[in-house]
Amino acid sequence: MPIDDHAALRELHDRHAAAVWRYVVHLTGSPANADDVVQETLLRAWRSPRIIGQDPATARSWMFTVARNLVIDDARSARRRHELVDEPPELAVDDRTDQLFDTLLVEEALAGLSADHRAVIARAYFGGRNTAELASELGIPEGTVKSRLHYGLRALRLALQERGVVR
CATH class of the missing domain: 1.10.10.10 (Winged helix-like DNA-binding domain superfamily/Winged helix DNA-binding domain)
Known part of the structure; x- marks a missing residue:
């Protein structure tokens, strides 16, 4: 990646990462998940050179769309469907x-x-x-x-x- 691309990616991160992170926290309710989604969104932006040099409003829109799709994909994934979330483990009850x-x-x-x-x-x-x-x-x-x-x-x-x- 050329130096200009590094600077453009850094600028993309500095301009939009915080807003995308807040958006994902709003969607998922989980700051940890938001970190992962923002990281994956920036990785996809890095892999898609056409986004790096785009108008800031277009890049932000693209990043919000990618982040939203990542959240939806995660919610639909088999891992998520089979995962028990926020439920305490069942307590063993003595057989009387x-x-x-x-x-x-x-x-x-x-x-x-x-x-x-x-x-x-x-x-x-x-x-x-x-x-x-x-x-x-x-x-x-x-x-x-x-x-x-x-x-x-x-x-x-x-x-x-x-x-x-x-x-």
Whole structure:
């Protein structure tokens, strides 16, 4: 490229690059993409000698058209269609299927217990009460609470073994 072409290309850059860059940012919303498009536009101007010596208004119009077409081509490209933009990656969610089945099995096993055993177990384990609180709530002696807990848990364990949950 002759020295005059270098000077003409430098002048083309100095006169129009900032305006083309703002135009591309307006079209794409991305300063990084605008840098690439302006660079490609200037490269095409350099490869097209007829633009270098043109009237400044004609050269600017040509550069805006080239930049617009580059933006459109990029938007239509296969790379862009298959690219996820500004979407966070999907978060892994624990599969709660096993937990759901375990819950159903425990509910069934509890339903098979006597009402006295079920009441003591449910209040102790799910209500977080101690034997003294259970005795007071149920109006029975503490020893009876302990006995119902012991035999109720044995019956629950047997019911869960029958369902294949506990060995």
